[in-house]
Amino acid sequence: MRLFQIFETLKRYLSGKEKAIELTLITFLAKGHLLIEDLPGVGKTTLALSLSRVFGLSFSRIQGTSDLLPSDLTGASLYNKREEKFEFHPGPIFAHVVLVDEINRMSPKTQSALLEPMEEGQVTIDGVTYPLPKPFFLIATQNPIEYYGTFPLPEAQLDRFLMKISIGYPERNFEKEILKRGSLKEELSQIPSQFLPEEILKFQEEVKEVYVSEKVLDYLLDIVSETRKSPFLRFGLSTRGALLLLSAAKARAYLYERDYVLPEDVKELSPYVLLHRLGFKEEYEAQKEAILKTILEKIKIPLL
Template sequence: MIERIKNQKILEIISYLQDYLQGKDKALILSLIAIFSKGHLLIEDFPGLGKTSLAIALSKVLNLSFGRIQCTNDLLPTDITGLSIYNKNTGEFEFKPGPILNNIVLVDEINRATPKTQSALLEAMAEEQVTVDGRTYKLNQPFFVIATQNPIETFGTFPLPEGQLDRFMMKISIGYPQIEAEREILKGGSSRDRIHNISPLMDKEEILEIQAKIRKVYISDKIINWLLQFINETRKDSRIILGLSTRAGIAITYAAKSFAYFSGRDYVIPEDIKELIPYLVPHRIILKEELMSKEEVILSILENISTPP
């Protein structure tokens, strides 16, 4: 994937962070695509593989504020959104913002929070605002959620409902590093302390400017029709109970535009979509039977649709 990146500013960011996030090139690129597409990211992986380091590194290099929410089953919605506290000196209630009012928010082990608390994230992710005591507060821009969950832990967890999963643009895993990268990590030790010294290579204004440029990237009617055919096939396929929503189609379009921009183009090609499909789609569908993986089902549908020239 990295060989397709041609935009010099994005390449500079990736190259700079490679020293701090060894063996995480693909996760880094996908995270940047989600950020510049105005999407959110769900990372399903085992503990100790660098999910927190990735989130902190992104906030530092992009010069964005960072908040972390460690989910437990006693976490309250106000622990996320903030709450109003009475100030006896002024005789008024003052709003104390929660961690969600940062630019990049790491929601660790999201499936350990109760459904009521998980739903507090829904308004923030969908509407980019939170409501506390009847008052609405707009979130800082840009706004990006990175949520994590452990794929093998089930005790004391609350699986995310389909409506919540659909709010995440991508679901990825970091995976274990290659042996050479892991050797370097073991020799050099944890990079967590060094990550806090990362210098910013971009600022909020530049990020918002690039996001606006990405929305203007051209996608042809032929590709839109091809994508619509793919979406409709997921809804009709006998192996699938729940197919793709319109929101999923929008997410695929925006992500493809970002990948095109990263690749130095002002137009989308089918390969932009094909390469991102495994990260954009599987978490949004439900299979009738687990005889095949979601990825295999999605790719088999894609292969049966003629790719536009």
Template sequence: MVHLEDVRNKTRRVLDQIAAIVVGKPDAAEYALIALLASGHIILEDVPGTGKTLLAKSLARSLGCAFKRIQFTADLLPSDVSGINFYNQRAGVFELRKGPVFTNVLLADELNRATPRTQSSLLESMEERQVTIDGETYPLERPFLVIATQNPVESHGTFPLPEAQLDRFMLRIPMGYPAAGEEAEILRRFMSGDPLATAQPVLALEEVLQLQGALQNVRCHDDVLQYMLAIVSATRDSEDTAVGASPRASLQFMRAAQARALLRGRDFVLPEDVKALAVPVLAHRLVLHDPLAGGGRAETIVHELLNKIAVPAEQDAVYA
């Protein structure tokens, strides 16, 4: 049994270390930690040079877990991700050479530069935590977190992620440009070296698993569940959407809200947790009637729905 104060202390250590490396991205760091606690996956999206890879590396470095990175390119093959059986001539047998997906934290850098065939090689591992190679299925160790990055602006040499793959990501996190003061702090911080190089794990693998297990003790009142489902249902009924959020989105929405409550030292979900996570959980899953509208329009739609749907009274949404 993990105590709430213990959870706050452990997660605070991770967030503090990330803040010592990545300047001015507290919300993005918290979202990444929410996905880790909720056993989800995240996609970091923004233009190059905004700290996507640095955030992913900082989270991985803060955990006592195995970490691997794949730089996705157009010539990358599915076997380069999952692994391959090769013939060992000296031993006279086939041996499994595991791919980088056999890890705890996988950085899928510039995922949309790979072909759809290679992109799809991650689907089984993300959803079922297993890999099938030549008909043989191999389970992946827990925890397993995929942190993907992509540039939403550049289209040359990229392959947009299909809806089925986007739906596997619990959260889409935009990074954004730093403010003027933050950019000056970046220059000062990296003037004498790279703070990532000296970062040490502050959370052991066993502690990560304990925190993930604590999620099942976070309660969600039926009023809050109905509020959450009303938002999801509204994305399906909106005149702007061709396809709304899926039942998988509802499940991940609930788990992310539980994780946010846990980070804040609560064993119950509040409507504010739902409101804070609606955009990062739902916006990237919406298919709009206007294919040129982009992710910004999807975020606006979710915000508009939040303004229309009645929020349950906080005192009625908390367990006594």
């Protein structure tokens, strides 16, 4: 399957980042959006750009700042004196793959301008709706250790991201390889595209048809139930969150050339889909990864 070969292509440009590549591809196949929380310089832009190149898709980068206006993202209707009418000038959101760098530096009003594009795949300006290119994939980043001058994403905004991941520093041998190669700017511009947008849309539709057995559904619902009963949480996973976890599990099965979901697909993706959706009590925020791991380990994986 050509889709799985994308792994090998992307690994050449993102040494030692196999997990991040896998999760990004799964999110893309599931028609979701991705939030990357990590330090600068670990390969976030390279990941987004190389993904757009290999899929033959348009790419746009937006740098989040506090003075950025909603119209700076979406575009605006401007009056054309010669034609004596308003004309719409699309903003950088009108691309297949959009990287929003440091999303939490944008004001809440500007952040909220991303809700409609992420949820509906469209932008409404002055009562007129403009569809975004298909497929549409938004990758946002934020720095986990900088809080001054930032605006934390509200729960409604976080919920629009299928997964939240971190890339992390590469291992020593991979970092040595990166140092030897130097800048990848020229190499990235020469990545040959391997797909047409229509093919990607077909992949995304086929993901929906991946089979899910009753046992896998029950396993997923057991996870949902345990999060809702946990004494460490203010609230557990919503039905919408459960649907998104199922969608991600289907995409993982599809990526690995299976037409059925395994319980391992659900368990493997749970931390990335669930952690930013669960309402942990304030005193347990620092332990949330360990708490979720304990919840998952309590639930018996069914035999298919």
